[in-house]
Amino acid sequence: xxxxxxxxxxxxxxxxxxxxxxxxxxxxxxxxxxxxxxxxxxxxxxxxxxxxxxxxxxxxxxxxxxxxxxxxxxxxxxxxxxxxxxxxxxxxxxxxxxxxxxxxxxxxxxxxxxxxxxxxxxxxxxxxxxxxxxxxxxxxxxxxxxxxxxxxxxxxxxxxxxxxxxxxxxxxxxxxxxxxxxxxxxxxxxxxxxxxxxxxxxxxxxxxxxxxxxxxxxxxxxxxxxxxxxxxxxxxxxxxxxxxxxxxxxx
Amino acid sequence: xxxxxxxxxxxxxxxxxxxxxxxxxxxxxxxxxxxxxxxxxxxxxxxxxxxxxxxxxxxxxxxxxxxxxxxxxxxxxxxxxxxxxxxxxxxxxxxxxxxxxxxxxxxxxxxxxxxxxxxxxxxxxxxxxxxxxxxxxxxxxxxxxxxxxxxxxxxxxxxxxxxxxxxxxxxxxxxxxxxxxxxxxxxxxxxxxxxxxxxxxxxxxxxxxxxxxxxxxxxxxxxxxxxxxxxxxxxxxxxxxxxxxxxxxxxxxxxxxxxxxxxxxxxxxxxxxxxxxxxxxxxxxxxxxxxxxxxxxxxxxxxxxxxxxxxxxxxxxxxxxxxxxxxxxxxxxxxxxxxxxxxxxxxxxxxxxxxxx
Numbered sequence: 001x002x003x004x005x006x007x008x009x010x011x012x013x014x015x016x017x018x019x020x021x022x023x024x025x026x027x028x029x030x031x032x033x034x035x036x037x038x039x040x041x042x043x044x045x046x047x048x049x050x051x052x053x054x055x056x057x058x059x060x061x062x063x064x065x066x067x068x069x070x071x072x073x074x075x076x077x078x079x080x081x082x083x084x085x086x087x088x089x090x091x092x093x094x095x096x097x098x099x100x101x102x103x104x105x106x107x108x109x110x111x112x113x114x115x116x117x118x119x120x121x122x123x124x125x126x127x128x129x130x131x132x133x134x135x136x137x138x139x140x141x142x143x144x145x146x147x148x149x150x151x152x153x154x155x156x157x158x159x160x161x162x163x164x165x166x167x168x169x170x171x172x173x174x175x176x177x178x179x180x181x182x183x184x185x186x187x188x189x190x191x192x193x194x195x196x197x198x199x200x201x202x203x204x205x206x207x208x209x210x211x212x213x214x215x216x217x218x219x220x221x222x223x224x225x226x227x228x229x230x231x232x233x234x235x236x237x238x239x240x241x242x243x244x245x246x247x248x249x250x251x
Numbered sequence: 252x253x254x255x256x257x258x259x260x261x262x263x264x265x266x267x268x269x270x271x272x273x274x275x276x277x278x279x280x281x282x283x284x285x286x287x288x289x290x291x292x293x294x295x296x297x298x299x300x301x302x303x304x305x306x307x308x309x310x311x312x313x314x315x316x317x318x319x320x321x322x323x324x325x326x327x328x329x330x331x332x333x334x335x336x337x338x339x340x341x342x343x344x345x346x347x348x349x350x351x352x353x354x355x356x357x358x359x360x361x362x363x364x365x366x367x368x369x370x371x372x373x374x375x376x377x378x379x380x381x382x383x384x385x386x387x388x389x390x391x392x393x394x395x396x397x398x399x400x401x402x403x404x405x406x407x408x409x410x411x412x413x414x415x416x417x418x419x420x421x422x423x424x425x426x427x428x429x430x431x432x433x434x435x436x437x438x439x440x441x442x443x444x445x446x447x448x449x450x451x452x453x454x455x456x457x458x459x460x461x462x463x464x465x466x467x468x469x470x471x472x473x474x475x476x477x478x479x480x481x482x483x484x485x486x487x488x489x490x491x492x493x494x495x496x497x498x499x500x501x502x503x504x505x506x507x508x509x510x511x512x513x514x515x516x517x518x519x520x521x522x523x524x525x526x527x528x529x530x531x532x533x534x535x536x537x538x539x540x541x542x543x544x545x546x547x548x549x550x551x552x553x554x555x556x557x558x559x560x561x562x563x564x565x566x567x568x569x570x571x572x573x574x575x576x577x578x579x580x581x582x583x584x585x586x587x588x589x590x591x592x593x594x595x596x597x598x599x600x601x602x603x604x605x606x607x608x
Contacts, residue, residue: 148341150337150341151341151343153297153300153302153328154335154337154341154343155343155354155358156301156302156327156328156329157300157301157302157328157329157331157333157334157335157403158329158334158354158355158358158402158403158406159329159330159332159355159358159359159406160329160354160358161329161358164358168343168346168354168358169343172343172345172346173343173344173345175345
C-alpha cells in the first residue's frame with residue numbers, strides 16, 4: 001500500500017512541480033512568442049508526417065512479419081525493435097553516419113537528388129520516424145497475428161480478391177491495433193528529442209521542435225520552458241482521453 | 252459439359268492423415284457428408300472452396316476445371332463462385348448485417364445501390380428484413396445462421412457448401428431452422444453439399460448421403476441404403492436411428508401399419524417421424540402406465556454394440572431399440588422372442604416433409 005502510493009508519487013510529483021511553477025498570468029504572452037509558435041507548428045507537422053510515413057511503410061512491414069515466412073525473420077524483428085531500446089542519441093548518431101553529407105547513403109542521395117537530410121526539417125521527420133515506427137509495426141503485427149484468418153478465407157469465397165480482402169476485412173478487423181499503434185507512434189514522435197538534436201540539430205523554425213525548445217528555454221527563460229511543457233502535457237492528455245473513448249467505443 | 256459438381260481428389264493434411272473423396276452432385280441435389288468429428292469433413296469444404304489446394308485429382312464445377320494439380324490448374328477462391336456457410340458463420344463483425352449480405356456482390360463490382368437492393372431482398376427472404384442495420388454481434392445464433400446463408404446465396408454461387416450449419420444452435424431452435432434451411436436449399440438450383448455429424452440432419456435434408464470416416468468415404472447412398480445396409484460400425488450405429496414416413500393428423504401420425512401418438516400436434520400431412528433407439532422401452536408383458544404407444548412385436552435381430560445391445564424389431568413397425576446387456580440377459584432377449592415395446596408420445600420427433608429433398 002505504502003509502496004503503491006510511493007509509486008503513484010513518482011508520476012504525480014513531477015506534474016505537480018510543473019503545475020506549481022506555471023506563470024498563469026503571463027501564459028498567453030509566453031505561448032504567443034514566435035519561438036513557441038514555430039516549435040509548435042514544427043512539432044505538429046513533423047510528428048504527423050512521421051506517423052504518415054510509419055503507416056505507409058510500417059503496415060506492409062507488419063504484414064510481412066505477421067504473414068510471410070522467410071529466413072532470418074527473427075533477425076528482422078530484432079532490428080525493427082532496436083530503436084525501442086536504443087538510446088535516441090545513439091540512433092541519431094547512426095542516422096548521421098548513414099544519411100549525413102558524408103554518410104553511407106547520404107552522400108549518394110545528395111549527389112543524386114541534392115537532398116540533404118541532416119539539419120533540415122525533413123531530417124526531423126526521419127529521426128522521429130526512426131524512433132517511433134517500431135510502435136506501429138509491433139502493434140499492427142500483434143493485431144494481424146491475433147486476427148482469425150478464416151474471415152479472410154470467407155471473404156475470398158465471396159469473390160473478394162487480395163486487395164479487397166485487405167481493404168474491407170483485414171484492415172478494418174485490425175483497426176483497434178492500428179489506432180493504438182498510430183497514437184503510440186505519434187506520442188513517441190511528438191516527444192522525440194535525442195535523435196532529433198543529434199541528427200537534425202536545433203534551428204528555430206526548421207528543426208527546433210517543442211521538446212528542443214523546452215530544453216533551450218530551460219537555460220535562458222524558465223517561464224517559457226514551463227509554458228511549453230504545459231502545452232505538451234495538455235496535448236498528451238487530450239490524445240490519451242480521445243484514445244480512451246475510442247477504446248471504450250470499440251468494446 | 253456436365254452440369255453440377257464432379258470432384259475426385261486426395262488431400263494430405265499430414266503424414267498420417269489424408270482425405271480422399273469422390274463426389275458427383277447434379278444441380279438441384281443435396282448431398283450430405285456425414286461423419287464423426289475429425290473425419291476430414293471441413294477439409295472437403297476448404298478444398299472445394301479453393302481455400303486448400305488438393306494434392307491429386309480434379310474438381311470440376313459446371314464443366315469448368317477448378318483444381319487439377321496434374322494440369323497445373325488452380326482457380327483461386329474468389330473466382331470460383333462457390334458459396335460457403337461456415338460452421339461458426341464468420342460474419343464480418345465490423346460490417347452491418349446488410350453489408351455482410353451485400354459483400355459478395357460488392358466484391359464482384361456491383362454498384363452499391365444495386366447490391367444493397369439485392370441484399371435487402373435476401374434479408375427479407377430469410378425473414379430478417381428488419382435487421383439490416385444491426386451488427387452481427389447483436390444477432391442470435393439462428394439469425395446469424397440465416398444471415399450467413401443469405402450472404403452465401405446473394406453472391407450467386409454455382410455450388411453451395413454448408414459446414415455444420417445447425418451445429419452451433421441450441422436444440423429448441425434447431426428444428427425450426429432445419430425446416431427453413433430445407434426450403435432455402437430447395438430454392439437454390441445448384442448442387443448443394445451439406446456437412447454434418449448428426450444423422451437426423453443428414454436423413455432429413457439430403458437426397459444422398461456419403462459417410463466419411465477417417466478421411467475416406469466408407470459408404471454412399473440414400474438414407475435407407477445406409478440405415479438398412481450399413482457397411483461399417485459407424486454406419487451401423489447410424490442405422491439404429493428410427494426414421495419413418497407418415498401422415499400427421501394433429502396428435503397422431505399414421506406410419507402405415509401403426510398410428511403413433513405424438514406430443515407435437517402442430518402438423519398435418521406428410522411428415523417424417525424420428526425416435527431415438529434409447530427412447531424405446533422393451534417389456535415382456537403388456538406395459539401399463541403413461542406411455543401412449545405400446546404394441547406387441549418380435550425381436551428380429553440382436554446386435555452387440557459393446558456397452559449396449561441393439562434390438563431390431565419386426566412387424567408391425569421395423570423399430571430399433573437399445574437396452575443394456577443386463578436387461579438382455581434378464582429378459583432372455585434373442586431373435587424370435589415376443590416382446591412389447593413402449594414409446595412415450597414426447598419421445599416421438601415430427602418433422603414436416605418427405606425426406607426426399
